[in-house]
Amino acid sequence: MNARETLAGSPDVRRTNLAVLLRHLHLDGPMRRAELTERLGLTRSTVAGLVGELGRLGVVEQSTTGAPAVPASRGRPSPVVRPCPLGVQVLAAEVRIDQVEVALVGLGGTVLRRDSRPLPDRGPEAAADLLAETVAELVATAPGRVLGLGVAVPGVTRHDDGAVRFAPNLSWRDVALGELLASRLPGTRVQVVNDGDAGALAEHLRGVARGCADVVFVEGEVGVGSGVIIDGRPLAGAGGYAGELGHMAVAGPAGRLCRCGSHGCWETEIGRHAVARALGLDLGASRAALVEALHAPGPEVTARLDRVARHLGAGLATVVNVFNPRLIVLGGLLREVYPRVSTRVQRALLDGALAAPAEQVRVVLPELGDDAVLLGAAETVWQRVLLDPVGALAS
Amino acid sequence: MNARETLAGSPDVRRTNLAVLLRHLHLDGPMRRAELTERLGLTRSTVAGLVGELGRLGVVEQSTTGAPAVPASRGRPSPVVRPCPLGVQVLAAEVRIDQVEVALVGLGGTVLRRDSRPLPDRGPEAAADLLAETVAELVATAPGRVLGLGVAVPGVTRHDDGAVRFAPNLSWRDVALGELLASRLPGTRVQVVNDGDAGALAEHLRGVARGCADVVFVEGEVGVGSGVIIDGRPLAGAGGYAGELGHMAVAGPAGRLCRCGSHGCWETEIGRHAVARALGLDLGASRAALVEALHAPGPEVTARLDRVARHLGAGLATVVNVFNPRLIVLGGLLREVYPRVSTRVQRALLDGALAAPAEQVRVVLPELGDDAVLLGAAETVWQRVLLDPVGALAS
Numbered sequence: 090m091n092a093r094e095t096l097a098g099s100p101d102v103r104r105t106n107l108a109v110l111l112r113h114l115h116l117d118g119p120m121r122r123a124e125l126t127e128r129l130g131l132t133r134s135t136v137a138g139l140v141g142e143l144g145r146l147g148v149v150e151q152s153t154t155g156a157p158a159v160p161a162s163r164g165r166p167s168p169v170v171r172p173c174p175l176g177v178q179v180l181a182a183e184v185r186i187d188q189v190e191v192a193l194v195g196l197g198g199t200v201l202r203r204d205s206r207p208l209p210d211r212g213p214e215a216a217a218d219l220l221a222e223t224v225a226e227l228v229a230t231a232p233g234r235v236l237g238l239g240v241a242v243p244g245v246t247r248h249d250d251g252a253v254r255f256a257p258n259l260s261w262r263d264v265a266l267g268e269l270l271a272s273r274l275p276g277t278r279v280q281v282v283n284d285g286d287a288g289a290l291a292e293h294l295r296g297v298a299r300g301c302a303d304v305v306f307v308e309g310e311v312g313v314g315s316g317v318i319i320d321g322r323p324l325a326g327a328g329g330y331a332g333e334l335g336h337m338a339v340a341g342p343a344g345r346l347c348r349c350g351s352h353g354c355w356e357t358e359i360g361r362h363a364v365a366r367a368l369g370l371d372l373g374a375s376r377a378a379l380v381e382a383l384h385a386p387g388p389e390v391t392a393r394l395d396r397v398a399r400h401l402g403a404g405l406a407t408v409v410n411v412f413n414p415r416l417i418v419l420g421g422l423l424r425e426v427y428p429r430v431s432t433r434v435q436r437a438l439l440d441g442a443l444a445a446p447a448e449q450v451r452v453v454l455p456e457l458g459d460d461a462v463l464l465g466a467a468e469t470v471w472q473r474v475l476l477d478p479v480g481a482l483a484s
Numbered sequence: 485m486n487a488r489e490t491l492a493g494s495p496d497v498r499r500t501n502l503a504v505l506l507r508h509l510h511l512d513g514p515m516r517r518a519e520l521t522e523r524l525g526l527t528r529s530t531v532a533g534l535v536g537e538l539g540r541l542g543v544v545e546q547s548t549t550g551a552p553a554v555p556a557s558r559g560r561p562s563p564v565v566r567p568c569p570l571g572v573q574v575l576a577a578e579v580r581i582d583q584v585e586v587a588l589v590g591l592g593g594t595v596l597r598r599d600s601r602p603l604p605d606r607g608p609e610a611a612a613d614l615l616a617e618t619v620a621e622l623v624a625t626a627p628g629r630v631l632g633l634g635v636a637v638p639g640v641t642r643h644d645d646g647a648v649r650f651a652p653n654l655s656w657r658d659v660a661l662g663e664l665l666a667s668r669l670p671g672t673r674v675q676v677v678n679d680g681d682a683g684a685l686a687e688h689l690r691g692v693a694r695g696c697a698d699v700v701f702v703e704g705e706v707g708v709g710s711g712v713i714i715d716g717r718p719l720a721g722a723g724g725y726a727g728e729l730g731h732m733a734v735a736g737p738a739g740r741l742c743r744c745g746s747h748g749c750w751e752t753e754i755g756r757h758a759v760a761r762a763l764g765l766d767l768g769a770s771r772a773a774l775v776e777a778l779h780a781p782g783p784e785v786t787a788r789l790d791r792v793a794r795h796l797g798a799g800l801a802t803v804v805n806v807f808n809p810r811l812i813v814l815g816g817l818l819r820e821v822y823p824r825v826s827t828r829v830q831r832a833l834l835d836g837a838l839a840a841p842a843e844q845v846r847v848v849l850p851e852l853g854d855d856a857v858l859l860g861a862a863e864t865v866w867q868r869v870l871l872d873p874v875g876a877l878a879s
Contacts, residue, residue, distance in 0.1 A: 245840045254840035303722045319714060319721075326714075326808025327698045330841040333805040338798050338836055341736025341748065351801070351836045353736065403733050406746070410728040411806065413721025441733055441746045445640045445649035446725040 103139075104479055106131065110139050111172070112475045114149060115196055116294055119171035122151070140170050146482055147176040147233070148196055172197035177482070178231055179474065180224050180238040180277075181467035183284065184208070186258055186311055189219055193227045193235075194467035198295060200460070202227055213264040221273035228277075236474045236481050237278040239466035240266065241287040243312050248329030251281030257348035258311045280469050284308065285332060286323055287465030288455070289316025292418050294468055296456040303414045306455075307334060307405075308462070309364075309423035310376075312348070313356035316465075317412060335360070339404045358400035361422055367393050376422070383425040391429050398430035402437020405452065409438065413446040420455045427454065498534075499874055501526065505534050506567070507870045509544060510592055511689055514566035517546070535565050541877055542571040542628070543591055567592035572877070573626055574869065575619050575633040575672075576862035578679065579603070581653055581706055584615055588622045588630075589862035593690060595855070597622055608659040616668035623672075631869045631876050632673040634861035635661065636682040638707050643724030646676030652743035653706045675864050679703065680727060681718055682860030683850070684711025687813050689863055691851040698809045701850075702729060702800075703857070704759075704818035705771075707743070708751035711860075712807060730755070734799045753795035756817055762788050771817070778820040786824050793825035797832020800847065804833065808841040815850045822849065 106129065113128055114120070126136045143149040151168040174195025183190040185208070193202040206223055208216060220240065228235050244256025251267025270279045289298075289306035298304040302321040308314040313335030317324035324331045335356035336349055344353020345363075357363060361379065362372050368382045368390070383390065405417060419427045427434065431452075439447055455461050474481045501524065508523055509515070521531045538544040546563040569590020578585040580603070588597040601618055603611060615635065623630050639651025646662025665674045684693075684701035693699040697716040703709040708730030712719035719726045730751035731744055739748020740758075752758060756774065757767050763777045763785070778785065800812060814822045822829065826847075834842055850856050869876045 245838055247840070255838060319719060320717070322715070324714060324807075326841065327810040327844045328808055328840060330838065330844075331806065331808035333838055333841070336805040336836075336838060337732070337802045338734050339736070341734070341739065342794065342798060344736065349838060399737065403737060407732045410731040411726065412719075413723055413726035415722040441731075443640055443650060443725065443728055443731060443744060445642070445723060446721065446728070449722045449725075 104477060106135070107139055107143060107479055108475055108477055110136070111143060111148065111196075111478050114170060114172040115198070115471060115475060118197060119169050121167040122170055123167035125170060143478075146479070148173050148478065148482070149176075173233075174199040174201060175232040177234045177236060177478075179236050179467050179470040180227060181463050181470070182220055182224060182238065182240045183287075183463045183466060184216060184220070184240065184242045184259070186211070186243070189216070189223065190463050191220070191223045191227060192463050192467065193231055194464070194471075195233070196471075198464065198467070200464075201232070202230070211259050211261075213261060213266065213269060216259075217266065217269035217273060221270060224274065224277075234482060235277070237280065237470040238270065238274065239280045239282060239287075239468075239470040240270065241282050241284040241462045241466040241469075242266065243284050243310065243314055245330050245333060246281050246283050248325060251279060253281065254330070255349070278470075278473075280473065282466060282469045283314065283316070283332070284462045285314030285334075286316040287463075287469060288314065288420055288461040289318055289418075289465070290323060290468050290472075291457055291461045291465035292420075292455050293318045295464065296461065297418055297453050298416050301416050303412065304416045304418065305334070305408050305412055305414045306418045306420060307408075307423060308421040309356075309359055309361065309419070309426070310421045311361045313360050314421070314462075317414075319412070334404070334408065337404060337407060339400060339407060355400070355404045359397055359404065359423065359426075363397055363400075364394070364422060364426060367397050369393070379422060380425050383422075383429060391433075394426065394430045395433060397426065398433035399437050401426070401430070402434040403441050405434065405438045406441025406447075409442040409446045409450050414450055417450060417452045418455050419452060420461055424454045427452070499872060501530070502534055502538060502874055503870055503872055505531070506538060506543065506591075506873050509565060509567040510866060510870060513592060514564050516562040517565055518562035520565060538873075541874070543568055543873065543877070544571075568628075569594040569596060570627040572629045572631060574631050574862050574865040575622060576636075576858050576865070577615055577619060577633065578636045578682075578858045578861060579611060579615070579638065579654070581606070581638070584611070584618065585858050586615070586618045586622060587858050587862065588626055589859070589866075590628070591866075593859065593862070595859075596627070597625070606654050606656075608656060608661065608664060611654075612661065612664035612668060616665060619669065619672075629877060630672070632675065632865040633665065633669065634675045634677060634682075634863075634865040635665065636677050636679040636857045636861040636864075637661065638679050638705065638709055640725050640728060641676050641678050643720060646674060648676065649725070650744070673865075673868075675868065677861060677864045678709065678711070678727070679857045680709030680729075681711040682858075682864060683709065683815055683856040684713055684813075684860070685718060685863050685867075686852055686856045686860035687815075687850050688713045690859065691856065692813055692848050693811050696811050698807065699811045699813065700729070700803050700807055700809045701813045701815065702803075702818060703816040704751075704754055704756065704814070704821070705816045706756045708755050709816075709857075712809075714807070729799070729803065732799060732802060734802060735795060750795070750799045754792055754799065754818065754821075758792055758795075759789070759817060759821060762792050764788070774817060775820050778817075778824060786828075789821065789825045790828060792821065793828035794832050796821070796825070797829040798836050800829065800833045801836025801842075804837040804841045804845050809845055812845060812847045813850050814847060815856060819849045822847070 315334035340353035345357035347354035735748035740752035742749035
C-alpha cells in the first residue's frame with residue numbers, strides 16, 4: 090500500500106473523479122446531479138465542473154426534464170445528467186461456431202447497430218477477415234468516436250495479448266486473434282475475451298446478477314462457457330484462464346470423451362451434444378431444432394433429460410461447494426433446458442452440496458437473453474475505457 | 485468509489501500509515517528505516533515519527549546493529565526497525581480430531597509458547613472448555629498484550645459470527661463456537677476459521693506460496709481441508725463457506741459415500757481413510773502408523789496408492805481448470821503421499837487439465853509443516869489487528 094497524499098484539484102484526482110462519475114452514468118443511466126454529488130462524496134461545485142467538462146467532451150448532456158420524479162423541495166430541481174450513446178461508442182463481436190455477431194454499443198450500454206454474418210470458414214484468418222470487414226462497416230457509419238473492439242470467443246484466452254490458446258469447437262489452438270485483428274484494423278484497440286467471462290460480466294453489470302458480488306455464470310452451447318465473479322471481481326487466475334467449469338471432471342474417469350481430450354468433463358453431459366443425444370436428435374441438429382424440441386409439451390422431454398439433469402445438478406453442487414455463490418445463472422441452451430428439469434436438478438444439487446452454502450444460492454435464468462455475451466464483450470472495452478475516459482478520448 | 489480528499493497529517497491517514505508500516509515489519513521482519521521509507525512512499529521525517537510512535541506503544545524497537553549488510557554510503561546508516569514479539573501477541577488454536585493445539589504468537593510471527601492437549605470428548609462444550617482452559621494458561625504468562633484468539637476448525641465456518649455450520653469429522657453441526665469461547669474468555673476477541681483457509685493463509689504469507697497471488701492449498705487429513713487465494717485475497721464466497729474442494733464430485737455419482745452425505749467427493753478418494761484402505765491398514769490406524777507405512781521403501785507402496793494417485797491428479801486437473809493457479813500446495817498427509825506417486829499424479833493432472841493453465845502451475849509441498857494451520861489461525865487474528873493496531877492496542 091502506498092499512502093500518497095493528493096489534493097482535490099490535482100490532475101490525477103480530477104481524472105479519477107471524471108472516470109468515476111462517468112462510470113456511474115454508464116452503468117446506472119441518467120440521474121440528477123444531486124445524486125451524483127451524493128454518490129461521489131464531492132462538493133456540488135466540483136461535480137458541476139466535472140459534468141461541464143464531460144459535456145464539452147460530448148459524452149454527457151444535462152437537462153432539467155425527463156428525470157425520475159422527486160418530492161417537492163426548496164430551490165431549483167437539480168439538472169438531470171445523462172450519458173450520450175451517440176457521443177462515444179465501442180464495438181463488440183462474438184464468434185460462434187457458425188456465425189459472428191457484431192454490435193456498435195454506445196455509452197450507457199445502448200446497442201445502436203447489430204449485425205450477424207454466417208461463418209462458413211472457421212479458420213482463424215478467415216474469421217479475422219470477416220470480423221474486420223463487418224466491424225469496419227459499423228465504424229464507417231458510427232455517429233461518434235469509437236474507442237475499441239471487444240471480441241468474445243468460445244475458448245481459453247490469454248489476458249495480456251488476446252491470444253486464443255484453445256477453442257476446441259472452432260479447432261483453434263494458439264491463435265493470435267488479437268494480433269490478426271489489430272493488423273486488419275489499425276488504430277483500433279482490440280481486446281479478446283472468453284465468452285463465458287463476457288456473459289458473466291454483462292449479467293453482473295446490467296442483468297439478473299446486478300449488484301451481486303458472488304455469481305457463477307454457466308452458458309451451455311456446444312461447449313460450456315462460464316464466468317465467475319468473486320467479491321465483485323471477475324475470476325481470472327494466473328494467466329486469465331480460470332473459470333473453465335465446462336472441464337470440471339464431474340462424471341468420473343469412465344465418463345464420455347471430451348473435445349479437450351479428457352474424460353467425464355461437465356460439458357460432455359450438459360452441452361449441446363449431450364442434450365441432442367438425450368432428445369434423440371442428430372448431434373448436428375441446429376440450435377433452433379433443439380430449442381423447439383425442448384419446448385415440446387408433455388412429460389417425455391423431462392424424462393429424456395434425466396441424465397442431463399442429474400449431471401447438471403451434480404456439477405452445480407460442486408460449484409456451490411467451491412464458490413459459495415449467491416447466484417448461479419444458467420444461460421445459452423441451459424436456459425431452455427432448466428425449466429423442464431428444475432426439480433431433478435435441484436434434488437441433485439441439494440444431494441451434493443454442503444448445507445451452509447446451499448442455503449445461500451439461487452439458480453436463475455439470465456435477463457439479457459442471447460445478447461449477454463455480446464454486451465459483455467462491449468463492457469470489457471468500456472471497463473478499460475472508463476478507467477480513464479479523458480485519456481481514451483484524447484488518444 | 486468515494487473520492488475523499490485527505491491530508492498527510494490527518495488522523496485517518498496517520499492511523500492508516502501506522503498500520504501499513506507495522507504490517508510490513510510483521511510480515512517481512514526487521515528492516516532499515518530507509519527501506520520502510522521507500523516502501524511506504526512517505527518522507528523520512530514522517531516515517532521517523534511513525535516509528536517513534538510505534539516504539540512508544542512498545543510494538544517496535546530501533547537499533548543500529550544487526551541489520552543486513554549495506555554497501556558503504558554517505559552519512560549515518562539508517563537505523564534498523566524490528567517488530568517486538570514480546571510487546572504484543574495473539575493466541576492461536578487448532579481443533580483436530582483427537583487433540584487441540586494452541587500457541588502464543590508474537591508480532592512478527594514468532595511462536596513464543598506451544599501446547600498440545602488430547603481431546604477425549606469431541607462435544608462442543610467439552611472442546612470449548614479445553615480450549616479456554618489451555619488458552620487461559622498462555623494468557624496468564626504472556627509477556628505482552630494479547631489481542632485476540634484465532635481458532636482453526638476442520639469444518640465449514642460462517643465468517644460473521646464464527647459459527648461452525650458443519651464439521652463432519654467432529655460430528656458438529658451448527659455449533660456456535662465463537663459464542664461458546666467468548667463466554668468462557670470475556671474480553672478476548674475470538675475468530676473462528678476453517679483449517680484449510682488457515683493453512684493457505686500461512687503458506688501465502690510466510691511459506692512456500694509467499695508473494696504468489698494465485699494459490700490453492702489442499703490439506704489431506706481425515707477430511708480434506710482447502711483454502712484458495714485469488715489475486716492475493718482469500719476466497720470467501722457469500723457466507724465465507726467457499727473453497728470446500730474436498731467435496732468436489734470428482735469420482736462420479738457411483739463413487740464412495742462421503743461423511744457429508746454425498747457420493748464421490750474428492751475426500752473419499754484422497755483423505756486419510758482412502759490412504760489407509762489403499763495401504764491395507766485399518767481405517768482407525770493412527771496418523772503416525774500411516775506416515776510410517778508411506779515411508780516404507782520399495783515399489784509396493786506406489787502400486788497400492790495408484791487409485792489414490794489417479795483421483796488426486798484428476799481433482800487437481802479440475803482445480804487447475806477452475807482456478808488457473810500458479811501454485812498448488814499439498815499438505816497434511818498428502819505431503820507424505822505425493823512424493824511416492826508424483827509421476828502418476830502428474831500424468832492424471834495433465835490428462836485432465838487444459839494445456840494453457842496446466843503450463844503455469846507447479847505442485848509443491850508446504851514449507852511450514854504441521855504448523856501451517858496454527859500459524860494461519862494466528863495470522864487470521866493479526867490481519868484484523870493490523871488493520872488498525874493503534875485502535876486494537878487502545879481497546
